[in-house]
Amino acid sequence: xxxxxxxxxxxxxxxxxxxxxxxxxKIEDDILAxxxxxxxxxxxxxxxEKYGTSRTPVREALRQLSSNGLIEIRPHKGxxxxxxxxxxxxxxxxxxxxxxxxxxxxxxxxCLRTDIEGLRQALEECKxxxxxxxxxxxxxxxxxxxxxxxKASHNACLIKLTVAVRNRASPYRRLLLEQVNRLxxxxxEHEKIFDAIVNGHADLADTLLQSHIVNKDIRRVIxxxxxxxxxxxxxxxxxxxxxxxxxxASLGFK
Numbered sequence: 001x002x003x004x005x006x007x008x009x010x011x012x013x014x015x016x017x018x019x020x021x022x023x024x025x026k027i028e029d030d031i032l033a034x035x036x037x038x039x040x041x042x043x044x045x046x047x048x049e050k051y052g053t054s055r056t057p058v059r060e061a062l063r064q065l066s067s068n069g070l071i072e073i074r075p076h077k078g079x080x081x082x083x084x085x086x087x088x089x090x091x092x093x094x095x096x097x098x099x100x101x102x103x104x105x106x107x108x109x110x111c112l113r114t115d116i117e118g119l120r121q122a123l124e125e126c127k128x129x130x131x132x133x134x135x136x137x138x139x140x141x142x143x144x145x146x147x148x149x150x151k152a153s154h155n156a157c158l159i160k161l162t163v164a165v166r167n168r169a170s171p172y173r174r175l176l177l178e179q180v181n182r183l184x185x186x187x188x189e190h191e192k193i194f195d196a197i198v199n200g201h202a203d204l205a206d207t208l209l210q211s212h213i214v215n216k217d218i219r220r221v222i223x224x225x226x227x228x229x230x231x232x233x234x235x236x237x238x239x240x241x242x243x244x245x246x247x248x249a250s251l252g253f254k
Contacts, residue, residue, distance in 0.1 A: 020060035097213035104205035107152035115152035
């Protein structure tokens with residue numbers, strides 16, 4: 001069996017990947033790129049055929065993704081891409097905000113000249129894609145900008161935790177970014193975050209990153225959660241507004 005090497009944005013040593021590991025990465029990429037959507041069924045036979053392998057490494061890859069929370073394995077029904085309830089999603093974003101804030105705080109204290117240059121380049125790319133109104137491209141550039149902040153924290157444990165939570169929330173972040181047209185606002189917030197980090201303002205960087213993650217659009221979800229009587233009642237509305245529960249249902253939320 002051919003062994004490939006993994007690459008790591010954060011400077012960790014490369015490790016050999018098994019066939020199951022490679023399949024896990026491919027399926028994870030499809031989920032994070034929204035090629036596989038929340039609720040989509042993951043048939044072992046079809047995945048094995050798609051990736052040119054047997055069902056055994058597919059089964060192991062799905063087991064790994066289940067432990068990461070990206071998919072749900074249902075007894076006697078098979079696997080699906082995980083669907084979060086609104087409450088789960090809100091709690092996930094709250095944790096993510098705390099972790100990103102911590103990354104920004106440490107980056108403001110520890111960033112090197114090379115970190116600053118990397119952040120500057122990522123920021124400029126975000127601006128360019130806003131001008132081009134390229135939502136798909138901006139999603140990738142947005143992740144690259146945040147990756148640079150994680151790296152600038154120089155804390156491997158924090159980076160690992162933050163990336164894991166970010167990946168779990170990624171399909172929903174992408175949808176929210178597209179649905180509420182936050183590109184320009186997001187890029188402006190990036191610039192403020194960049195300034196805080198390069199000027200060593202740790203508290204400000206922490207605050208700005210937390211509000212960047214749990215922004216007013218996510219707060220609409222929090223408001224819905226706090227005012228509902230039940231999940232079922234939430235989705236009776238048919239009005240085509242983003243802050244109506246019917247829109248959240250259409251985005252794959254429970």
